[in-house]
Amino acid sequence: MGIRVAMVGCGAVGGFTAGHMVRNGVDVTLIDAWPDHVAKMNRDGLSLRGVTEQESFDVPVRAIGITEVQNLQKEGPFDVAFISTKSYESQFAASLIKDYLAPRGFVVSLQNAINEERIASVVGWHRVVGCIASSISAELEAPAFIQRHVPIRGDSYTVFRAGEAHGRITERVELVAELMRHTDSAMATRDLWGERWSKLVVNSSHNGLSAATGLGGNGMATHDAARRVQIRMAAESIQVGQALGHVLHVKKGTEPAQWIAAAKGDAKAMQGIEDLLLAEVGSRGEGQRPSMGQDMLKGRKTEIAEINGHVVEKGAEVGIATPLNAAMVDLVQRCERGEIAPDPKNIEAW
Known part of the structure; x- marks a missing residue:
């Protein structure tokens, strides 16, 4: 070549x-x-x-x-x-x-x-x-x-x-x-933009959460509060992406509507997604950590504004509330400034 x-x-x-x-x-x-x-x-x-x-x-x-x-x-x-x-x-x-x-x-x-x-x-x-x-x-x-x-x-x-x-x-x-x-x-x-937003759904639900809690990929799946926060944040991002007109591709074996239903309290939908997240634990190494989690460990600036902040910005444009994404932006930025340390306790009340 x-x-x-x-x-x-x-x-x-x-x-x-x-x-x-x-x-x-x-x-x-x-x-x-x-x-x-x-x-x-x-x-x-x-x-x-x-x-x-x-x-x-x-x-x-x-x-x-x-x-x-x-x-x-x-x-x-x-x-x-x-x-x-x-x-x-x-x-x-x-x-x-x-x-x-x-x-x-x-x-x-x-x-x-x-x-x-x-x-x-x-x-x-x-x-x-x-x-x-x-x-x-x-x-x-x-x-x-x-x-x-x-x-x-x-x-x-x-x-x-x-x-x-x-x-x-x-x-x-x-x-x-x-x-x-x-x-x-x-x-x-x-469909570059649908693919981009589909990846953003994943990044917005995992990356900031890892940075704010100190948990890696497997830790976020096995920690009950972190796992459910992942699902609810993904649902916010899915709703914004759909309102923008994107066709979204979520985790294999699920549909966007299932994530939205789970976030709204549908126990069956929630259980199905939780089972999927827990099953993925065996497919990756224990050292796997999303990029913002890596950044936080190394003392670097994260992409929280460009990822979760983008969801919040676009949500406001289309009239979709994104309180968890907004809260995650604030939480990660507080961790970046050294006001609080990354810890799963930071999200347990969410």
């Missing part, structure tokens, strides 16, 4: 997917802001670990820091630039790479939340593609060391979904899907 690829932001998802691309012969330049991470990748290669041997390998990569991007002018332009930074860094990342794109080059948002509009404000809509990473469950645990906590999904579940804002299937979204297949299953979608 004779294309040049940039990966701007080489944390859990960016680093994991870039490493798989490089292993399969794609010319990828990894760009990251963490000097220790960049130095170790260049010195020792990138170590990727998974649940299976197939995913566990070391690969030599070429990495540069953000202050070195100015030297890329000498090397030729990029055909594809992935942005896999935090949402609040989207415009910075787009500005960083904009001048190094080929004439038909484009930018792919490989991020949580919904950042295509932020990126388009810098590079233009004609240069923007979206790509959802669903249930990849990876973590940058140390410089140049990324661990995935769930097995390769393959035919059982499509992890990556690439799409255009206008909904047509184009050569470039097919290319993005092809690049993502080096890591796991991928497809081109005609």
